[in-house]
Amino acid sequence: QVQLQESGPGLVKPSETLSLTCAVSGYSISSGSYWGWIRQPPGKGLEWIGNIYHSGSTYYNPSLKSRVTMSVDTSKNQFSLKLSSVTAADTAVYYCARRLGDYADYWGQGTLVTVSS
């Protein structure tokens, strides 16, 4: 069974960088598939942040592209998200997911990140 688990600070100060990691178990990242990050502000809908392939190739949502960096560590079977210059608008539950072809079939439980001083 594929499982994903997000981890990282739950509180980030404005203008700083949000950093999250998604640990994958039950499936080797090196086997293929894209790996994605999605966020959901409290009480609102879902926004796709971007994807990364095991080779390290990435695609970022153009609306966030200037602030987003994703990376993958195949030795640890995990991938990461960095979002710089955060503001209160970046407060959200952040999910990681496996993107299998045309759909996301496995999701992490999500982690709430609050941007506040």
Place this chain on the structure above:
Amino acid sequence: DIQMTQSPSSLSASVGDRVTITCRASQSISIYLNWYQQKTGKAPKLLIYTASSLQSGVPSRFSGSGSGTDFTLTISRLQPEDFATYYCQQSYSTLWTFGQGTKVEIK
């Protein structure tokens, strides 16, 4: 970006009811449309992929149809565990986008 619009935004229904949720894309997306169910405090769960394929383990009372710009999610007989928010999502373009969600509440 491809805009996805769901209707209704919310609905009230009773156990046993047939429920239909629609999703419209701002341009043709062929069959690249997925449906997710999200319960409060939980991650979205894939129900239907590529418009009409049922994800493994999902009850057969869920079905999807459509192509091009108009899609439908149907729950044939609503069960207590189906009260949740449902999202459509297109995977036609490189940037995946979601509908705003449809909240299914108990009448």
